[in-house]
Amino acid sequence: MRVSILTDQGDIHTIEVDSQMELENIKALLEADCNIPADEQVLLHNNIELQDPKSTLEANSIAPDDILTLQRRSKKQRTNIAAINxxxxxxxxxxxxxxxxxxxxxxxxxxxxxxxxxxxxxxxxxxxxxxxxxxxxxxxxxxxxxxxxxxxxxRRSAEMARLQEINQLNADPFDLEAQRRTFSH
Structure with missing residues (x-):
């Protein structure tokens, strides 16, 4: 099945996965795709964090063509000075x-x-x-x-707008306009 991943930078990655794939394996795929270490990834579905790394996509009610949000978890030791790249x-x-x-x-x-x-x-x-x-x-x-x-x-306002758009897109997966906006990002 195909699942779209929306990063907190606004990038969209589409991956082909099995519904029985565990979240920890999804995170390993995303680490290679998005350059975010698996232990720093937070996956959300309908604004709810997916916490159990051993749970499957199916167990989390993730259907084909659903959109997951990927956020980077800040480390406790990391200061808020994330300005060094x-x-x-x-x-x-x-x-x-x-x-x-x-x-x-x-x-x-x-x-x-x-x-x-x-x-x-x-x-x-x-x-x-x-x-x-x-x-x-x-x-x-x-x-x-x-x-x-x-x-x-x-930044918070832009993040809120992005989350609202994701909610609108998830509300009706058959809405052609929503699909167009999803894949135009």
Missing amino acids: TGSGAGPSVHPGQIAQGGGDPHNAEQIRQHVISNPSMLRQLRETQPELADAAQNNPNRFHEMIRELDVQ
Whole structure:
């Protein structure tokens, strides 16, 4: 059967699997497909987390052409500074949307600010992508905290809109317009 996986980045992956396949094996497939380690994956079906790794798709009432949501679980040891990405080989890169994760907590926002200003490479890249945020990090901590909160609100709003769209798509799997939107992502 075919199942679509919607990542928290908005990517859609379609996989062919057996209804008797266990979730732990699905996660292993997704690790290769989505580059998210299996132990950091959270799978949701109709906004309900699928927790038992030994349970099958069928046992979780997942039918052909259903959409699962894949989210990355943050590690307890990981700070909310998920802004380092070593994928380019040119040093760490800053993604403002990732900086905003956890920005609602003033303590976390200050940790992020301290990390950014203590890392010249990160500060340089932030200056290239978000000059106002970089300037606030260096010169105006209160403005930086405010901007981080705004980014966090925007991120949460976008996530909520995505989840609402998923719910609408799951509500009527035979809706041709919903199918078109699903596969146009």
